[in-house]
Amino acid sequence: MSITGHCLCGNVTYSADVEPIMVAICHCDHCQRQSGAPFSLNVAIDRSALKLEGDSLKTYETKGGDADNTRERIFCSNCGSPLVSILAEADDMAFIKAGTLDDTSTLAPELEVYTDNAHPWFHAADGEERGLFPAGLPT
Ligand SMILES: [Zn+2]
Numbered sequence: 001m002s003i004t005g006h007c008l009c010g011n012v013t014y015s016a017d018v019e020p021i022m023v024a025i026c027h028c029d030h031c032q033r034q035s036g037a038p039f040s041l042n043v044a045i046d047r048s049a050l051k052l053e054g055d056s057l058k059t060y061e062t063k064g065g066d067a068d069n070t071r072e073r074i075f076c077s078n079c080g081s082p083l084v085s086i087l088a089e090a091d092d093m094a095f096i097k098a099g100t101l102d103d104t105s106t107l108a109p110e111l112e113v114y115t116d117n118a119h120p121w122f123h124a125a126d127g128e129e130r131g132l133f134p135a136g137l138p139t
């Protein structure tokens with residue numbers, strides 16, 4: 001499949017012609033902080049297939065937090081969007097931040113990792129029901 005995406009300002013674009021290896025929700029502390037979101041959704045692909053372009057690409061390296069290994073966190077230094085993470089222990093893969101994809105309609109998250117660090121309210125408790133409102137707040 002053809003994967004394309006871009007950062008918020010559009011300076012950085014990427015593309016790959018591959019099938020995703022996995023689609024994973026990550027609850028680790030660094031993904032939460034980098035994304036500013038309660039979790040990050042990552043699409044792992046063969047790193048060699050990824051074409052990343054843009055003069056504002058920057059890499060911030062992290063170590064520690066919930067993971068023992070180094071992560072290269074590639075982002076756009078113009079708008080701040082996180083785009084791709086490279087994990088030292090699996091550096092043949094690129095983990096694309098799914099929120100930057102042009103088309104997320106076919107994504108099906110298969111696994112969640114670092115669930116020990118998930119926000120306690122992320123999963124509904126047993127027996128708890130949550131209202132789902134497809135078009136915003138209820139009226
Ligand atoms: Zn940008």
Ligand SMILES: [Zn+2]
Nearest residue numbers: 026027028031
């Ligand atoms: Zn993470």
